[in-house]
Amino acid sequence: MNYSTLKKSLAVSFVALMGATTLASAQDSTMTSSSAKVFGGRGQYRTWSFGVNAGVLSPFIAIGGSNDFTNWDPTLGYGISLRKQLGHAFGLEGNIFRGKVSGTNQDAPGGVVNGIRDFETEIGYSADLRGVVNVATVDFLRRENSVNFFVTAGYGLIAYAPHPNTATPATDFKDKAGDNHDNKYVKEAYIPVGAGIKFKVSERVSFNLGYTMHFIDGDNFDGVYAKATTKDKFSYGYAGLEFSLGSSAKPNLDWVNPLALMYDELKDPSLRQEVEALKNRVSNVEKSIEDLKKDTDGDGVSDQFDKCPGTPAGTAVDGSGCPLPKAAEVVAPMGTATGFETIQFEFNSSVLKTEAYPTLDKLSSVLRENGGKVAANGYASSEGTAAYNVKLSKDRANSVKTYLVNSGVNASQVSTKGMGEANPIASNDTEEGRIQNRRVETARN
The missing domain is CATH 3.30.1330.60 (OmpA-like domain)
Known part of the structure; x- marks a missing residue:
């Protein structure tokens, strides 16, 4: 696939995805506001989301490092994701994607390095589990967030088949992988590390832009063992849509601002009414205590227990406030x-x-x-x-x-x-x- 064809494919995919976004946004336009509380637990939120994505695969990564080829060809990758949000800032996400990664030695003298002109590796499947951390929001002081940054890291398994092209016929690893050369793909573990930004399109849909680097536990991803002590790697830059799953009566935990919720709870009129009612109850208790202590006639027995009120000053009384009998x-x-x-x-x-x-x-x-x-x-x-x-x-x-x-x-x-x-x-x-x-x-x- 040449670069022009890739751009057209991405454009068509993006238009289709945005159409789906518009439909989902219209369906959610009647959603009522939530009364979620910051300490109310996950049960009051939608916590599951499903995503689709597509983008460009490359044998190079943003942080540099050694490579077996001098140039790369943009190739298409695509995948799906399923995420469970465990808190305001953290979730677990499963990812599966496929595609092809391609590179050349176009800028090398003669266009050949170690007898290899170019390669194309087919990714049969790649599956991983990642932790997703929401690190910041551009508008974190607002009641509702609409832009969020995130970072990801995890562990996964990739199945691939490299095909290096040489001046002479080269080995195609597909269906010839493994020690006995009878496996369809080479399988290796890898570590994905990435970052991205997401935009809230509606209560149900967000638009994501991300970049992930994949560090493979092997040196044969491109079919070249030129540097036996190094590991191969590739990157995936993508755009995608994420759909929040669950009841429309609940907000998406992904976009909840706990500071704003806490502020809203403090400003909640019902909470103020409860505080005022509590103040009144305290005042009534204090008044009852004062009434218990009140001793109108000053005989040392409170009015609540005084059975002989109005005793003249200086009169000796018993425990019920009545005068003691006079001595003979x-x-x-x-x-x-x-x-x-x-x-x-x-x-x-x-x-x-x-x-x-x-x-x-x-x-x-x-x-x-x-x-x-x-x-x-x-x-x-x-x-x-x-x-x-x-x-x-x-x-x-x-x-x-x-x-x-x-x-x-x-x-x-x-x-x-x-x-x-x-x-x-x-x-x-x-x-x-x-x-x-x-x-x-x-x-x-």
Whole structure:
């Protein structure tokens, strides 16, 4: 194939491919916008794509190196690809292509080197797996990208048949390859390394321009072993179309700009509404906490638990915010009055609590210094039988007398009596009231 014929073939192919692009673009024109999230996972995107390509094959590569021929003839190559996009910037791509690679010694003296004028190698097939990295976008700050650069590298297997032309008939490797000369093609491993640029034509279609260098693990790709320590190589410059596969309701992951998506999520009105709702919930919680702490009458019990609101300032209260009962008074000689607090007891107990000691000590001091007599009347709450509560209340009164006698008061100065459930000072229907009724009251005779 001469160069003029190649150019015409590429032109016809390109026109046909662009026609397909226009049709695909028209079909996608009604596609709705996506609500994809940057951290929403691959399931919200189209990740598979299929491509077709065609271009020019050459025994030379862009980075130079040694070659067995001085000139190259442009020859046609063509192939297909299937790619799975694994993330915003990386995908795996399988490639298969065919074609012919041709070179000559036209510029060599006499047009012959090592007795060889030219060669043509038929590529029966070439298959490889490559990693594809999206390295940059020209318009990466825009909401939707339309131009992208990529690099590729991978590993593959090529089956080829070289045919060198010499002054005398030369060996055609096709159908004569292999150690027994009975294989159709020579097979070698190769490493493809390439780069390219892609243009977004529509939501479904992109137009790709690429260049790939193929480094073959052998020195017989062109049928010449002139440099036994070197490896042959060839390049493929191509143009192609890539079609995104999958649901039209999803965007193509290939063109997603994660920075733009993140910005859009931050500007999402629904997200702002959620933030405002969260602020309101936090404010309500803070208000509830303040309400729990509120103590209008300043008695140390919050309004939420205060059963006796409006207690005057300075009034001693119990855990429910109700005033504690006033202490009975002992009238001392000389016409002076001395008050003593009521002695409280635990449930079903006649054991004095330590907080009662200061009160009893004060009462003991008055009796020892001034004489006189005191009556200790014991009481009980309504739990238990009446007979048991009389006995319990008598034991409580005796506990007070025993303490006073042990502190130096004459036993004859203290009389005791068990009153049982009589004369409650608070309701026995509540635990707070029953606590107040478990007591001993002292009074001067």
